[in-house]
Amino acid sequence: MKRESFIxxxxxxxLLALALLSALPAxxxxxxxxxxxxxxxxIIYDSNVIARPLVTLAKELHYxxxxxxxxxxxxxxxxxxxxxxxxxxxxxxNGIIPSLSYGSQGAAVKVVGGTASGGNFVVTKPENAQxxxxxxxxxxxxxxxxxxxxxxxxxxxxxxxxxVDLGQDVTFVEIDNYANIIEAVRKGQVDIGFIGSEYRRPxxxxxxxxxxxxxxxxxxxxxxxxxxxxKAVEERRSIFVKFHQxxxxxxxYFLEKPDEVLDLFARISSQxxxxxxxxxxxxxxxxDRIFNPDPDLRRVTSVYQTLLENNYIERTGIEARDIVDITxxxxxxxxxxxxxxxxxxxxxxxxxxxxxxxxx
Numbered sequence: 001m002k003r004e005s006f007i008x009x010x011x012x013x014x015l016l017a018l019a020l021l022s023a024l025p026a027x028x029x030x031x032x033x034x035x036x037x038x039x040x041x042x043i044i045y046d047s048n049v050i051a052r053p054l055v056t057l058a059k060e061l062h063y064x065x066x067x068x069x070x071x072x073x074x075x076x077x078x079x080x081x082x083x084x085x086x087x088x089x090x091x092x093x094n095g096i097i098p099s100l101s102y103g104s105q106g107a108a109v110k111v112v113g114g115t116a117s118g119g120n121f122v123v124t125k126p127e128n129a130q131x132x133x134x135x136x137x138x139x140x141x142x143x144x145x146x147x148x149x150x151x152x153x154x155x156x157x158x159x160x161x162x163x164v165d166l167g168q169d170v171t172f173v174e175i176d177n178y179a180n181i182i183e184a185v186r187k188g189q190v191d192i193g194f195i196g197s198e199y200r201r202p203x204x205x206x207x208x209x210x211x212x213x214x215x216x217x218x219x220x221x222x223x224x225x226x227x228x229x230x231k232a233v234e235e236r237r238s239i240f241v242k243f244h245q246x247x248x249x250x251x252x253y254f255l256e257k258p259d260e261v262l263d264l265f266a267r268i269s270s271q272x273x274x275x276x277x278x279x280x281x282x283x284x285x286x287x288d289r290i291f292n293p294d295p296d297l298r299r300v301t302s303v304y305q306t307l308l309e310n311n312y313i314e315r316t317g318i319e320a321r322d323i324v325d326i327t328x329x330x331x332x333x334x335x336x337x338x339x340x341x342x343x344x345x346x347x348x349x350x351x352x353x354x355x356x357x358x359x360x
Contacts (some may be wrong), residue, residue: 031112038070039236042072043089043243045075090236111225112325119197123183123192138169146177156306182208200287265280
């Protein structure tokens with residue numbers, strides 16, 4: 001396997017990093033008193049409230065309390081998966097790869113739902129736009145990627161079936177962050193770079209060409225999932241069912257009331273309404289990112305198999321199905337459908353569940 005690793009300190013990109021950091025929204029402190037019999041749940045949350053819109057909506061609209069929960073939101077700058085695996089929290093919203101890595105080693109974690117899919121762009125120099133427009137023509141290229149990122153797994157999963165030899169035909173160049181990937185492409189240190197959607201505008205402003213969103217390589221690839229403490233899943237399963245009932249309701253609100261959603265997020269994040277729209281609704285700017293609570297075992301399995309095949313995790317006999325619990329979301333969805341049996345949004349989620357988790 002050909003692999004290189006470097007960090008490119010890009011001139012002027014320090015300002016980009018500062019700008020992105022300054023754009024991080026503040027956390028809302030909205031709180032509704034839970035009922036006396038409400039079940040407590042501890043949620044490792046994100047300071048960027050726009051990044052996980054369904055959980056944020058359920059929080060702001062008090063759906064968690066309405067479903068019988070007493071939610072406690074905590075923010076950890078680092079070590080979230082470690083804290084979860086030893087029971088310091090009940091559930092976290094995180095990237096899929098740490099959960100699969102810990103789960104493959106037998107850690108007490110269970111993926112129980114989804115938060116986001118998609119969200120990465122493929123960029124190159126304008127003069128290379130035609131040359132690299134087809135994946136089949138990527139032989140001999142240097143690909144700039146963050147190690148063990150979703151974009152790396154998607155590219156490996158997509159290129160292999162096309163007959164591209166991942167050990168000989170391409171070189172994965174590990175770069176520490178998206179800003180430095182942009183600079184590496186600009187300098188010609190890599191031919192193609194994979195960046196998060198929030199870096200699209202800076203990349204274009206710095207002269208790069210967007211080839212396509214990575215969903216063109218693998219539609220709706222999973223990114224961020226919801227991971228629970230396995231012992232809590234065994235002993236307090238009802239809190240996770242209620243957690244998903246709240247999110248399923250938030251999903252309907254997200255789809256049917258975009259104006260109200262944009263107003264709410266603009267208020268609690270102190271961002272412009274157009275900025276919020278481009279992050280959560282505009283697929284042209286957010287790289288086809290969608291937000292859906294479905295655990296999506298089918299696509300999680302694809303990531304897991306890619307990790308195994310490239311020796312990023314050891315073959316311990318643990319399969320993706322051992323790490324993902326699809327029944328919690330299904331029970332939550334069934335409960336919601338009992339209340340609203342003819343609702344088209346919930347019926348569509350039920351149909352998608354079968355495709356994403358059962359019939360594949």
